[in-house]
Amino acid sequence: MKVAFCGLGNMGTPMATRLVEAGYDVTVWNRSIKRTEGFGTRGATVAATPSAAAADADVVITMLADDLAVESVLFGPDGIAGGMRRDAVLVDMSTIAPDTAKAIASRMPEGIRVLEAPVKGGPARAAEGRLKILVGGAQETFEHVRPLLAAMGEPRHVGPTGSAAAAKVLNNFAVIVLVSVMGESLVLADAMGMDEASALEVLQGTPLEATVRHQWPRATGAAPASFKMRLAAKDLDLALGAARMAGRDLVLAEEARAHIDRAMTQGMGEDDQARVARSIRSETSPS
Template sequence: MTRIGFLGLGNMGAPMARRLVEAGHDVVVWNRSTARTRPLVAAGARAAATPAAAVADREVVVTMLADPAAVEAVFFGADGAAAHLAPGSLVVEMSTIGRDAVLRLRDSLPAEVRLVDAPVVGSVPQATGGQLRILLGGTPADVEAAGPALAAFGNTRHVGPLGCGAALKLVLNTSTISLFVLVGEALALADQLGLDPAETIEGLGATGMAPFLARIGDRIDDRDVPTYFGLGLAHKDLELALAAADGSGRPPRHLLAGGRDQLAAAVRAGMAGRDVSTVIHLLRGETGR
């Protein structure tokens, strides 16, 4: 049993924290909205009123937060966690925030606190079922120390030094998000050309798009699916990826920028909380609910 503090109980964080409780760990949870802590308390966790209280005397601290600004606020804002981390404790940063933010966090944390970045591949069903893929960046010793807690979430892979997990997660997410936009634009073109949607999808399914279409088939037909990957978070990831690419001296990332702009329009329309697949319907002129 490990003493764990868990910060951030969103769509992914809540089922992940529950898995830690069910695995027998001693878990203290914190969330900005306290209502999100109640099901975890009922399951056996304890709730803390502040990030500082959530990490006191914890061996491992797991963060699953929205963006770099949220990580900064939780660690270094009012009642922040950083000053209350136990010497020798291990922070497992699982948010999608990019390599630069992970390295800034390392520079700002107390030297005696260890850090690994461990973003996940998968969505709510995988978080609930303990089938996530976890991309770990850090020293071999710190990655090994994170193992007992991370075992509750799924399979781990050590991909390099600190920041490499965060970097690889951005690469993977930009590819997936861009595919949603690509499918939306392809179907919009087919609509404009008067093609039968079912025939178009059948044709796309015979191309290299087949695995992706098999995963999202229900989301093409249904505009009101549960939010597994929030559109606003997807927009944030493309912004992070484009920022990371700036100054490289390479050609502009036109595809990423175009996808970012499509998602930005949806965010401005108040759809940040909808699933990222909503962009397909927006591109086809279907506004949904």
Template sequence: MTNVAVIGLGIMGLPMAINLVKAGYTVTGFNRSQDKTDKLVADGGKGAASIAEAVKEADVVITMVPDSPDVEAVVSGDDGVFANAKKGALWIDASSIRPDVAARLAEDARAAGLRPLDAPVSGGEQGAIDGVLSIMVGGAAEDFAAAQDVLNAVGKTIVHVGPSGSGQTVKAANQLIVAVNIQALSEAIAFLEAYGVDTDAALKVLGGGLAGSKVLDQKGQKMLDRNFDPGFRLALHHKDLGIVTSAAREANVAVPLGAAVAQLVAATVNQGDGGLDHSGLFKQVLQQSGRK
């Protein structure tokens, strides 16, 4: 399988596509904004004027778009993936969407003769650039095995977690853990700053103990620097927490911390900060503390 189509060349999709080019695949990309397609072409890929054109020769189709309705839009209709991809192609949805939508679209994909995998990713923009994403994959075991080489080109920790929809369920759990960690780190840094502690030294020692985490490693300095350039936008985490709280309610699972952080993220987004990195949740803590 040498021909890969990537639909959605955003913060995550573009570096993933470039890493596939570097791995030796023939990569054709489609994106609504032409500049991202031009960037892929400059790095050795190909550009397409439509989804239909992008997927017509693809052995593997990867979709990486923001939300459930966006995935449905790119796979359905006369110009969509399902109507134009060749029979037997793998469809890997790397987007983060509702588990029930993922399972339903997997059924539609199979009816169209495709082999679906829901494979949301974690690791942010830098993880995508470095090709070290964590990928949680739902779908048939044989389809996962067939997709292994392609997934290895963009990720490092790649695990089959169950049938269709399971990847999205695990991703929702991932986003719950990350959001609560970002909130806790935000509160801790505000607390340290209020007491005039050497925050660089404090984060170094905290990172070496039980409080250490990838969130602390990757987001702590951004908070200290008040640098919230997006690696993963708050607006997208807001969407993901909506998935978490809705799915938890359907399963009769209590997520009190998740629900509280979801409201704090919502407030931050509603105040106009949805385009910031999710570490920008720190701004909400500072505001509530009367600090800058």
């Protein structure tokens, strides 16, 4: 099976590497050519444009930063849509709005089958092939590419087009908002004179246990960064946008987004999103 992989960021690079190591015939493309360095020596082909990458591929995978990037790489000049074979499969693994996923499926040329397959897990899990892959689209198409996706993690069919994108937005909404809850919990602990270790021990006995266990080490720098804050801001905007379109309010998400904005003004946009918890503590500490 010939595979094109477009988008070699912090997630795309280890994911594409897994496919090369699994023996697939892989062609890669990235907007910044520097990111493609090393793939040629590992047996992959490097393409000059997304269209060229897609030209001979049975499956084209995109892993890009946001909705605009996906639409540009698919439908812009030298885009994937113009280069794909009409019997190929497009698998977009980016985190995008459910409506964008549906629009992409409807805009692709006739004959091209489309899946969305956003992932749960950061770069470390991507390198180990342990991502949780949420897949939306036709069951038959999912079964066709399941072995390919399994080289990167554990694929699970969620439902029709748009359903996996919705599941990923919901997942990230909860992850991001709970970091702010953790931060404010520590503000309360500080206000009551509790030491940090005691407060964290208490929180690990609550529904925040997983958040404290996974996110606090990233907030302190004891664990490597996994999810950039600027991307968390984008994902929270997807959640807020979906709610507004339905006439609903997400009060906690609005507050979490404001916390992220303040952290990013302090230069934390490239840091792990968990660092917002420390920013919240510093915002409210006595001067």
